[in-house]
């Protein structure tokens with residue numbers, strides 16, 4: 001039987017590439033997403049990760065079709081940038097609600113199934129910014145750095161049950177999120193990256209497939225940077 005892999009937000013960007021890579025690896029792939037078209041071979045259930053009941057119902061729907069989830073890639077994320085002194089409560093809490101609490105909602109539901117299976121691979125999509133910080137992203141970097149604590153607590157809580165939890169910390173990856181950056185900002189970022197370029201979504205997907213694989217069963221609580229060397233030492 002193939003493994004059931006759930007990737008949140010697989011309609012576009014990094015999530016889409018991750019879903020495609022797991023399909024190519026031979027897994028049964030589904031997504032919890034808000035709408036839009038999906039890659040070939042990926043089943044979708046509509047839910048917003050800020051809604052616990054909708055997340056639970058989406059997992060129920062997908063598991064009824066494909067069996068218990070064995071791999072979760074929590075990818076859904078947003079930015080709402082602004083300088084600290086001008087950042088509203090809503091700017092802060094709305095980003096936390098998607099990136100951190102939304103991830104928690106998905107992980108909580110997935111772990112129920114993984115405990116029964118005595119097998120699980122949890123991959124959280126963090127960010128280099130969660131480790132290095134970034135001006136204008138106090139909300140986003142807080143949400144992403146918290147995923148490291150989450151993965152490590154999950155590891156300590158359920159690591160004896162065949163379940164691993166790790167964080168991928170992508171650097172600047174070419175997607176809609178980075179397309180929004182001005183050309184001079186992109187140039188400045190490229191200059192600071194040892195690889196002198198932004199990454200591709202396929203490069204993050206390859207890391208997710210590894211951490212989601214049987215072969216990575218003894219890797220847990222780790223932060224795997226996919227950032228061209230940008231965050232070295234953090």
Ligand code: NDP
Pocket residue numbers: 008009010011012013014015032033034035036047048049050075076077078098102125126127128169170171172173174175176177178
């Ligand atoms: P995109 O904006 O292209 O995609 C974000 C995805 O998250 C979309 O599928 C989006 O769905 C989904 N999403 C957002 N909010 C919600 C929600 N409330 N409920 C369900 N799904 C939601 O971004 P990327 O592909 O670039 O980013 C993917 C992940 O990688 C994010 O967690 C991001 O923080 C992280 N990352 C990205 C980097 C980059 O350089 N691009 C660098 C480091 C980390 P919808 O289409 O409905 O909006």
